[in-house]
Amino acid sequence: MVQPVNPQVGDILYLMATVERVEGLTTAQLSRLSLGSAALVHGDLPAALAGFDTVLGAPELTERTRDQVAALRQLTAALIGEVPGRPSAADGPGLRAVHLCLQADQHWRAGELAEALWHNQLAESAAADAGPVWHVYTRLMTAKRLVDMRITGRATDLVARVRSDQDRYGLYAFESIPTALAAALCLQRDEPAAALRTAADAIECARMHRTTVAVPRALAVAALAHLRLGEPSRAGEKLERMREQPHHYVLPDAVARAALIDIEVTAERSGVTAAASLIRLSWTSIEAEPASFVEDPAMPAYLTATSLRAGDFDSAQRIVEATEVLAWQNPGVPLLRDAASCARATYDGDTAAFASLLDSATDPYLRRRLSTARATGRSRAGDRSSRSGHSSTGDTKAGAGGPEQRLGHFTMAGLTDRECQVAGLVGQGMTNRLVAREIGITEHTVNFHLRKIYRKFDISSRAELICRIADSR
Numbered sequence: 001m002v003q004p005v006n007p008q009v010g011d012i013l014y015l016m017a018t019v020e021r022v023e024g025l026t027t028a029q030l031s032r033l034s035l036g037s038a039a040l041v042h043g044d045l046p047a048a049l050a051g052f053d054t055v056l057g058a059p060e061l062t063e064r065t066r067d068q069v070a071a072l073r074q075l076t077a078a079l080i081g082e083v084p085g086r087p088s089a090a091d092g093p094g095l096r097a098v099h100l101c102l103q104a105d106q107h108w109r110a111g112e113l114a115e116a117l118w119h120n121q122l123a124e125s126a127a128a129d130a131g132p133v134w135h136v137y138t139r140l141m142t143a144k145r146l147v148d149m150r151i152t153g154r155a156t157d158l159v160a161r162v163r164s165d166q167d168r169y170g171l172y173a174f175e176s177i178p179t180a181l182a183a184a185l186c187l188q189r190d191e192p193a194a195a196l197r198t199a200a201d202a203i204e205c206a207r208m209h210r211t212t213v214a215v216p217r218a219l220a221v222a223a224l225a226h227l228r229l230g231e232p233s234r235a236g237e238k239l240e241r242m243r244e245q246p247h248h249y250v251l252p253d254a255v256a257r258a259a260l261i262d263i264e265v266t267a268e269r270s271g272v273t274a275a276a277s278l279i280r281l282s283w284t285s286i287e288a289e290p291a292s293f294v295e296d297p298a299m300p301a302y303l304t305a306t307s308l309r310a311g312d313f314d315s316a317q318r319i320v321e322a323t324e325v326l327a328w329q330n331p332g333v334p335l336l337r338d339a340a341s342c343a344r345a346t347y348d349g350d351t352a353a354f355a356s357l358l359d360s361a362t363d364p365y366l367r368r369r370l371s372t373a374r375a376t377g378r379s380r381a382g383d384r385s386s387r388s389g390h391s392s393t394g395d396t397k398a399g400a401g402g403p404e405q406r407l408g409h410f411t412m413a414g415l416t417d418r419e420c421q422v423a424g425l426v427g428q429g430m431t432n433r434l435v436a437r438e439i440g441i442t443e444h445t446v447n448f449h450l451r452k453i454y455r456k457f458d459i460s461s462r463a464e465l466i467c468r469i470a471d472s473r
Helices: 010-021 027-041 045-057 063-078 091-108 113-129 132-148 152-169 178-186 192-208 215-226 231-244 250-268 272-287 299-307 313-329 334-348 351-360 362-384 417-427 432-439 443-457 462-473
Strands: none
Touching: 010 443, 027 045, 027 063, 027 231, 045 063, 063 091, 063 132, 063 313, 091 113, 091 132, 091 152, 113 132, 132 152, 132 178, 132 299, 178 192, 178 215, 192 215, 192 462, 215 250, 231 250, 272 299, 272 313, 299 334, 299 462, 313 334, 313 362, 334 362, 351 362, 417 432, 417 443, 417 462, 432 443
8 A cells, every 4th residue: 555645734625725726728628627626525535636636637727826736636635535636847837846845745755844844845846937826825835844843933933924915816716824823933932821722722613614624633733732731631622623634634644643632641540551552552653753752852761761761671672763863864953863862871771961951941840850850861771771781871892891792603792782793683584674573663773773883883884794794703
């Protein structure tokens, strides 16, 4: 089954109220387009595609109209997992902008956050000549990306410009979307009461326009605001409402966001053991959405601490490694570097590493999370130092106070436990995919560990590593 491209466009409902304004459509074509739009509203995406294809089959369409409808069709197709067509020099500006947004989503889901943001900004430029609909759409996608990456100042400015464009072009059918983003920005400024009010405004906007667009995001913000205010039961109520939303407007990032909220609510209500179990069950959907680890930079440390407190060291290690891989992929995103450092410090029991992070954290909520992680790290340090073969600074290493680590019939001095594991499986001839399946980590993480191994051994290829392992037998 083809993995759907996540176009981040539960937000496309507004297009149905605006794309029909373009010139060149006959009455019959407008009727067919309206049928396709109605099917999209009701979640019947195949019927929506059929309606758009019927309009696109009319030979008398103007070039501008064809571009507008083709762009809408491309977005709809992406929602059901249809592989986007390759961009062409003949594409109009609307379709070109959509292609760039879909490419941005592919980079995002691959963990390449900065590259995704760059493609969104390219889409904004491409849409400059595509008309107000696509101009506003691409700005909105860039604004969402900035909010997800906690680039708060730029996001605030862009959300204000989107609202100005709404007024200028009369695109009120989607005003719930920038309002939901504004609610998320309130949380980033540590204004939970304002976030609750703004999220309620977003939900009311959506109700007025008879849609659920932006409602999942607004409910997630409200749930997080209740958690900040010490109201886990209210947060749980918002989470349940979020899960009741129509599935075709609940995007993968919303699923991951709901899972993280549920983990926190469960920890408050039922304790860390239940929360750690939920981390294991939800990990696949969480790891698939990298924004989970940058929207809240203390989240990886929180998840690591929760797993450690429940005695689930494998899950804790998996969380740390996933965050480190994401930080390695995005050297230009300082929040990810801090998130990875914090998670690693929690796992290793390196409480000194928290000092600079706590000093730089101005958000009281994040400071509380970091303090909890540091306390867990302190107990982890005591646990590790008391166990045979482990140093107080974390990874077991040969020549660092513990015995050399062994894999199979050879010794790998200087590598961490996980690096030894990866190296040993590679030495047996396994591909990165097979290694990932064997250990229960992603291929990205396997590649990350291999690069670290190469640096430690001063080698540059898989073949050299296999030779090194063979020489060690």
